[in-house]
Amino acid sequence: MTQPPPPIQPVRTPLPSAESWLAGVPTPAQRRLDRYAVAAFATSLPGLVPIAMVLGLIALPRVRKSGARGRGLAISALVISACWLIAIGLAAALNLQGERRAGIGRSTVISQVQVQQCFDAELEVATLRQVKIADCAVPHTGEAYAKVRAMLTGLSTPQKGAVATQQCATAFQTFVGKSYERSELDMYYVVLEDRAVADGNVLCMVGKPGEQLTGSMRGSQR
Numbered sequence: 001m002t003q004p005p006p007p008i009q010p011v012r013t014p015l016p017s018a019e020s021w022l023a024g025v026p027t028p029a030q031r032r033l034d035r036y037a038v039a040a041f042a043t044s045l046p047g048l049v050p051i052a053m054v055l056g057l058i059a060l061p062r063v064r065k066s067g068a069r070g071r072g073l074a075i076s077a078l079v080i081s082a083c084w085l086i087a088i089g090l091a092a093a094l095n096l097q098g099e100r101r102a103g104i105g106r107s108t109v110i111s112q113v114q115v116q117q118c119f120d121a122e123l124e125v126a127t128l129r130q131v132k133i134a135d136c137a138v139p140h141t142g143e144a145y146a147k148v149r150a151m152l153t154g155l156s157t158p159q160k161g162a163v164a165t166q167q168c169a170t171a172f173q174t175f176v177g178k179s180y181e182r183s184e185l186d187m188y189y190v191v192l193e194d195r196a197v198a199d200g201n202v203l204c205m206v207g208k209p210g211e212q213l214t215g216s217m218r219g220s221q222r
Helices: 035-044 049-066 071-102 157-176
Strands: 107-109 118-120 130-134 142-148 186-191 202-207
Touching: 035 049, 035 071, 049 071, 142 157, 157 186, 157 202
Parallel strands: none
Antiparallel strands: 107 130, 118 130, 118 142, 142 202, 186 202
């Protein structure tokens, strides 16, 4: 009796393991970090906005084309740079508003200058009438440092000058930290009215003709 032939078994080639399929394909942990993205993030932190933005904009297409890591760093660099720009703009706006409130850049008559205000003017002129209010932090020609009380009613012009000078000199030493006689600075005054009033009737100012001052002269010992 003839035996039926055994069933034909298909020849199956074993599939390679999943690990072998991934051979040569970089995993996320193996992909390199784009150096432009790293540089963009590093320069954005201290506020080097132009450099950080340029590097970040270069890094984004590089990362997309190469598949390298760093997209998050590049985006973070751009966001941080934008925050810096907003902060700088806000600070500039607040500073401008502060200057306007302080009257910086405004021209006014000398009698309207307030104590602690700095100004620009020609100190060499015989009669000073107009000044321009200045920021004490930048070079300027003069600073109003005190209003003093002086009894000037009924006095002659030379007598008024002597009394006003004496009163301003006393305030000068307290303000500058050195007596007027020993100081390199010059002193000026404006008589606001002859009657001695509570908040002072003589405006005292400090300056130095031919030289600009920087910062307040309070405690300068000059």
